[in-house]
Every structure is written in structure tokens, then in C-alpha cells.
Amino acid sequence: MPGGPRWWSGRFRGCGYRLTIPRQAILEALTRSDEHLSAEDIYLAVRKVYPGLGLTTVYRTLDILKQMGLVFKFDFGDGRSRYELARGPNVTHHHHLSCRSCGRVVDYSEFVEKEKSLLEEIESTLSKKHNFKINSHQIHFYGLCSSCQ
Amino acid sequence: MPGGPRWWSGRFRGCGYRLTIPRQAILEALTRSDEHLSAEDIYLAVRKVYPGLGLTTVYRTLDILKQMGLVFKFDFGDGRSRYELARGPNVTHHHHLSCRSCGRVVDYSEFVEKEKSLLEEIESTLSKKHNFKINSHQIHFYGLCSSCQ
């Protein structure tokens, strides 16, 4: 992972937010992992390479990234928010299936092709009807896993 | 709203949980409202008719109802969890469209018919593949509302 400019640098141009070292380090950490990271997970991961980081900065950065549409924020029911990169070269668009009882979460990425036309249609209609500029979506299935049935 | 047995009473039979006054009152409050209620909203609403209620009971009840699949728990980004009845005679199956910037949430229920076959297919495949007993789902679109664009 060399140190060239990243795909996200363009997203920071002219949006009022500055692309600082801590923010880059947080984006790198999110890129490096394909887990559902909590703010503290990110804090600990980034501190290994950038020990000066404060937890407050992680929260503030995640909030900005969420508003920019670069990360998703999830509540998987374990008392802390979890974050995932929403786009980027290494990101596979996927959805979640979770157990209502134990909270286990499975990612799946089948059907993304099949979903496409339906979701585009919904997106287009909702955009017009409610005057939204829609740019992402999430599908979540709930149930009981094999151990909890 | 007369006092006969409710549709949910059957759901409590033989599941180990008891159908108590506070639990019924909380379910009534959820039925009465079509908003995205926080635990405190529910607490305040129920106390008008059942002043003895404690906030702790609201949290504990919502947790149980979530596990039973009777309510959905959402994080709409305002720092508190929000709850909705997931099923029942008065419930219209719907999804959400929310603004990444101001957090405004719009419910929509178009497309539920069109979604049906696709979601059933996904559900069936995921059920087999991951050995889950799936019984509900949620779709969430994200974007910028007219005021925030």
C-alpha cells in the first residue's frame, strides 16, 4: 500500500472539509478492514500507526464521512455503532442478514445484480416524489440463526 | 379501542415471556402511534394511562419485543434508538428514506408488491445457505433532502 493520492482525495476538494492526516489514517483503516468496525476498533487500529490520535477525532471524522456518503453507520444491537466503508475500489456492495436473538451478522453480496433494476426504479421514483438526491441504500434481513432457533 | 384480547396475545403463549400490564400498555402505545418512537417517547406516552411505569421496563420490554420479531429497532442518527411495530393489523409494511445531512426520515410503502418476489427469492436462498429462519427485512435509502442539497 504505497503512499500515493487516494480515490477519496477528490471527494474532499471544495466540500469545505480538509483532508488531514488523522482523517486519512481513519479512511486507510476502514479500507484495510472488511469488518464492521466500532469507533473504538478504528481508534485502536489507527493508533498503532498514528499514536497521537484521539477518540473524539474518530467520532467526528466518522460523522463527516457518513455525511459525505463515504461510510455507512449501523446499529447491530451490541450497544455501539459500527461503521463500514460505503464505496471505493476495495468495497464489495453487500447487505446484511442478522440474528434477532444473538446478534450475529452475516454479509451477503449475491443478488446485487438482480436487485439493480428494481432498486434503480424505486430510487428514481422516490427521488422525484420526495425531492431527494439518493445515492445509496441498504437491505437488512432479520431472523434466527441455526443456534438460536 | 375496546379491551378485548389483542392479536399479540397468542405470540406470548408458551414462549416463556408473560403478557403483563406494562407490556400490553407498551404494545398499545406502539399500535396507537405511527411515528418512530424512542424509548422515552413510549415511556411518556404510556405513563399518561399507566403512571406506575418505569423507563427500565420500557427498555426491557422493547428488547423482548425485538427478539420476538414484533418491533423493529432503528438508529436514525439522533443519538437514541427508535422503535416501530413490525407487524399487526394496523401496520403497513414500509421502508425508509433518510437524509444523510439533517437526518429527516421519510416512510414509503410503494413498491412493496414489486419487491415481493425478489425479496422472497433472496430470503429463501439466504435461509438455506446460512441456515437462518428469516422473517422480516428492511430497506433503507440514503441521500440528501431538498433543503440539504
Place this chain on the structure above:
DNA sequence: GTCGATGCAAAAAATTTGCAAGTAA
């Protein structure tokens, strides 16, 4: 009669805010 459920007070955690100092643009 049992064993789960409740409410209160206290505790635990996650997240946010104030502020002086640092730094991208």
C-alpha cells in the same frame, strides 16, 4: 406457589462539548 417481571436508585458506557493549541489550504 413459582419464577418471571417490575421499579427504583445507582452504575456503566458510548458519544459529545468546551477550549487552547496545531495545521491544511
Place this chain on the structure above:
DNA sequence: TTACTTGCAAATTTTTTGCATCGAC
């Protein structure tokens, strides 16, 4: 240079726990 950012400490808020009492089945 000018705002935007940062990290720390302190504060805020939501949610959870311990425990004696109560009540559904």
C-alpha cells in the same frame, strides 16, 4: 493568514444492572 481540526478532560445522555417486591400463570 484564516478557518477548520485536534486532543484532552469533563460533561451529557442513553441504556444497563442490582435487588427487594410484585404478579402472571
